[in-house]
Structure formats: C-alpha cells, structure tokens
Amino acid sequence: MTSELSVGMLLAPGDSQPIVARMFGADPIAAVATAPGTGAVALIRVSGNDLGPIAARLFPAGLGAARRAVVRSLNDAEGNAVDNVVLTHFPKPHSYTGEDVLEIGCHGGVLMTSQVLETVLKAGARSAGPGEFTQRAFFNGKMDLTQAEAVMDVISAQTTLALRSANSQLAGRLGQTITDLRDSLLGILAHLEAYIDFPEEKIDPETGSVLRGRMEEVQTRLEKLLATADQGRILRHGAKVVLCGTPNAGKSSLLNVLLGFDRAIVSPTPGTTRDTIEEVINLRGLPLRFIDTAGLRETSDSIEQQGVARSNAALLEADVILEIVDASQPATARIALPPDATRHQLLVLNKTDLPRHPDWQQKQGCALSCLTREGIDNLSQQLFALLVSDPTSLATDPIAINARHQACLLQARQHLADALQVADTDTSPEFIALEIRAAMDALGDIVGGLDTEDLLGKIFSEFCIGK
Numbered sequence: 001m002t003s004e005l006s007v008g009m010l011l012a013p014g015d016s017q018p019i020v021a022r023m024f025g026a027d028p029i030a031a032v033a034t035a036p037g038t039g040a041v042a043l044i045r046v047s048g049n050d051l052g053p054i055a056a057r058l059f060p061a062g063l064g065a066a067r068r069a070v071v072r073s074l075n076d077a078e079g080n081a082v083d084n085v086v087l088t089h090f091p092k093p094h095s096y097t098g099e100d101v102l103e104i105g106c107h108g109g110v111l112m113t114s115q116v117l118e119t120v121l122k123a124g125a126r127s128a129g130p131g132e133f134t135q136r137a138f139f140n141g142k143m144d145l146t147q148a149e150a151v152m153d154v155i156s157a158q159t160t161l162a163l164r165s166a167n168s169q170l171a172g173r174l175g176q177t178i179t180d181l182r183d184s185l186l187g188i189l190a191h192l193e194a195y196i197d198f199p200e201e202k203i204d205p206e207t208g209s210v211l212r213g214r215m216e217e218v219q220t221r222l223e224k225l226l227a228t229a230d231q232g233r234i235l236r237h238g239a240k241v242v243l244c245g246t247p248n249a250g251k252s253s254l255l256n257v258l259l260g261f262d263r264a265i266v267s268p269t270p271g272t273t274r275d276t277i278e279e280v281i282n283l284r285g286l287p288l289r290f291i292d293t294a295g296l297r298e299t300s301d302s303i304e305q306q307g308v309a310r311s312n313a314a315l316l317e318a319d320v321i322l323e324i325v326d327a328s329q330p331a332t333a334r335i336a337l338p339p340d341a342t343r344h345q346l347l348v349l350n351k352t353d354l355p356r357h358p359d360w361q362q363k364q365g366c367a368l369s370c371l372t373r374e375g376i377d378n379l380s381q382q383l384f385a386l387l388v389s390d391p392t393s394l395a396t397d398p399i400a401i402n403a404r405h406q407a408c409l410l411q412a413r414q415h416l417a418d419a420l421q422v423a424d425t426d427t428s429p430e431f432i433a434l435e436i437r438a439a440m441d442a443l444g445d446i447v448g449g450l451d452t453e454d455l456l457g458k459i460f461s462e463f464c465i466g467k
C-alpha cells in the first residue's frame with residue numbers, strides 16, 4: 001500500500017523536482033545497515049536520486065543488472081581495492097526509499113566494515129541520520145506514516161504476538177483502515193457540501209437520519225480502534241507486573257521460577273531484597289516486565305527504607321500487582337495498595353506445599369508453590385486473562401494502535417461527537433461540515449501530512465542508524 005498523500009511526488013508549477021526532495025534533500029546517504037560487531041557479512045546501504053557518479057568511483061566494472069547480486073571489487077579514490085563485495089543495485093523508483101539504492105555486502109569485520117563505509121562516504125555520500133532511509137521512503141510515497149512507524153516496531157518486537165501486530169501494520173492494514181474511515185467521512189462531507197451549495201435541494205428527514213447513521217457507524221469503528229490502544233502498549237512496551245508483599249513471602253522465589261533461572265537472591269533473612277529487580281518474560285506472546293520489590297515493612301535500616309520507597313513507586317506505575325503472601329503463616333495486616341480502580345490486582349497464596357493456615361482458608365487467590373512449581377501454570381493463565389479481555393482478538397485482529405494514533409483518534413472521535421450534537425439542533429449545516437473536516441484532519445495526521453515536520457522528526461529520530 002502506498003501513501004495516499006504521495007508527498008514525495010508533489011511538484012511545484014513548472015518544476016520537475018519533487019517539492020519534498022528540495023525541502024528535505026535527496027543527496028546520497030550511506031550507513032551500515034547490519035548490527036554493530038563482528039560477523040560473516042556486513043551490509044552498507046546507499047540511497048540517493050543519482051548514484052551514478054558515486055558508483056563510477058567505487059565500481060569501475062559497473063553495477064550489473066538491476067536487482068541482481070554481482071561480485072565486484074570496491075575501490076578507493078586511488079583505485080586501490082578495499083574489499084571484494086556482493087553488490088545489488090535497485091534503480092528508482094523500485095526500491096525501499098523510492099530512490100536509487102545500492103546494497104553492498106562486505107566482509108563483516110569491524111575494521112573492514114568501517115573502511116568500506118569510509119570509502120563510500122569519501123566517494124560523495126554523507127552519513128545517514130537515524131531513520132533517514134525510512135523517512136525518504138515515506139516522503140517518496142512508498143509507505144504511509146503508520147507503516148514507517150511499524151518498521152521500528154518490527155525491529156524491536158520482543159514476542160511473536162508483537163511481531164505479528166507490527167507486520168500487520170507494516171503491510172498497511174492500519175493505514176488502510178484509517179483511509180477507509182476518512183473516505184466514509186469524505187462521503188458524508190460531500191453530501192453536506194452539496195446541500196450547502198444547493199439549498200434548494202432540501203434534505204428530507206429520512207436523508208438526515210441516514211446521514212446521522214453513517215456518522216454513528218464511523219464513530220463505532222473509531223471506538224473499536226481505540227479499544228486496541230492498551231493492547232498495543234503492552235505488545236510494544238510490555239505490561240509492568242509488580243511482585244509485592246511482606247518479607248519472606250516468596251517474591252524473589254516466584255521471580256526465579258517464572259524466569260527459569262536464579263535472578264534474585266533468595267534467603268530466609270528478612271530484608272534480603274534491597275532494590276527493585278526487573279526482568280522481561282514472554283507470557284503466551286505478551287512481554288511482561290516483572291519487578292521484584294523489597295519487602296514492605298517498617299524498618300530502621302536506611303538502605304532498606306530506600307528499597308521500600310522504590311517498591312511503593314513501582315506499585316504506582318504497575319499494570320498488575322501480585323500481592324504475595326505466605327499461606328502457611330498467620331495473616332498479618334494486608335498491604336495498603338495504591339487506590340487505582342484501573343490497576344489489576346491478584347492475591348498469590350504461596351507455599352501451598354505446606355499446610356495452609358486457617359487464616360487463608362477462605363481467601364480467594366491464586367494458590368501455588370515456588371518449591372514444587374504447582375500452580376504456576378494457573379498463575380500464567382490468570383495473568384493472561386487479566387491483561388487480554390478477548391484472546392481471540394489477538395489472532396483475528398492484529399491491529400494495535402500506539403499512543404500517537406490514540407491521541408489522533410480521540411480528537412477525531414470528539415469532532416465527530418460534536419458534529420452529531422450539532423446535527424440534533426437547527427444549526428446551519430456548515431457547522432456540521434466544519435466538525436467533519438476537523439475529524440478528517442485528525443485521521444490524516446495518523447497516516448502523515450505535509451505540515452507535520454516536528455512530529456516526523458520525533459518519530460524518525462527514534463530509529464536505528466541504517467534504517
């Protein structure tokens with residue numbers, strides 16, 4: 001799917017050069033596209049509107065056929081061979097960026113990679129900035145902004161579900177959904193504009209109710225997308241699960257069991273955990289950031305006091321709080337958890353390999369034993385159920401919006417709600433049209449527009465070099 005705006009192809013009157021090319025430059029850029037370090041092969045990517053002069057300096061033997069890998073000697077300015085490389089040439093516009101692209105596969109040593117890149121830069125390219133290749137792909141209409149954002153999501157995905165969601169967005173599913181919503185609003189706006197321009201063609205009540213129904217249908221689709229915001233946040237950044245409780249309840253033991261190795265020190269001495277310990281665990285495709293905290297109790301130890309303070313801070317930021325108790329001991333005063341109705345809380349009754357104390361017999365919670373590992377699977381199931389209200393949606397509807405998409409959709413929803421409110425009055429239809437246009441503009445910001453330079457700079461600055 002290509003960007004609806006195709007901003008890279010916009011031309012000024014009487015000008016053959018794209019406006020965006022003049023604004024943002026289409027000079028040759030180069031960067032190492034593979035991860036830093038030693039490997040068998042490293043890839044240097046070069047992109048620009050005219051790579052002919054650079055290619056002639058680097059490869060006297062020529063580039064070979066388009067999109068076909070050839071072996072070439074890469075030469076420096078004095079004609080000395082730097083390395084034998086595998087070269088692939090992608091002529092514009094059939095390339096990732098929409099410009100001429102060279103992909104140079106050289107030997108993967110750190111020094112060799114550095115020398116090849118240096119040779120390319122001396123031949124006339126400059127170092128690419130973070131995300132500049134993908135930014136050019138966006139400006140040249142090769143992808144919309146949602147797809148550009150998905151590139152980094154694919155790179156940073158930690159689980160299979162996160163990767164599937166990112167790939168769906170990269171394929172243009174979210175962008176197409178937004179475009180469909182804008183098209184629906186455009187149809188409504190066209191109807192209103194026709195009525196405004198030709199008032200003698202009065203809209204009868206039936207037509208008005210149909211128009212309202214179409215706006216409400218768009219509103220429902222907006223709500224469905226907004227409902228995926230929390231899911232998107234968890235898939236991209238992970239849910240924060242805080243293990244809390246009194247000392248020796250088994251918090252560190254549970255973290256070690258969930259990880260599969262001894263990450264936290266376990267000791268019968270109270271106050272062993274002095275600081276928060278954080279690790280990421282893949283739970284059925286969800287990245288969960290488990291945080292083991294210091295035991296919550298009154299203490300005169302200044303270091304332990306700092307640990308308790310950090311534990312309380314972690315509780316305030318938690319998505320899920322696992323309150324862990326020793327079910328074999330008498331119940332003490334329960335921990336005062338932060339009053340937040342949106343935070344999930346789960347009582348974990350640990351040490352069920354020992355006789356359960358009567359104080360805990362009637363308590364509802366997840367019973368388990370870190371020693372025998374009985375009940376661990378049940379804890380995983382309950383955690384998953386807390387975080388995913390509709391597990392089938394993860395498989396059938398991989399669209400998951402991010403915080404930026406959510407903000408734009410909220411604006412669009414508000415403008416649409418205002419349009420519906422105006423429609424219930426005898427106000428001039430021009431005011432309905434204004435709100436519809438504002439909703440369309442908000443949706444347009446999701447896929448990208450010409451007046452979003454600051455936004456684009458922020459998005460692409462978070463990319464890795466070479467992408």
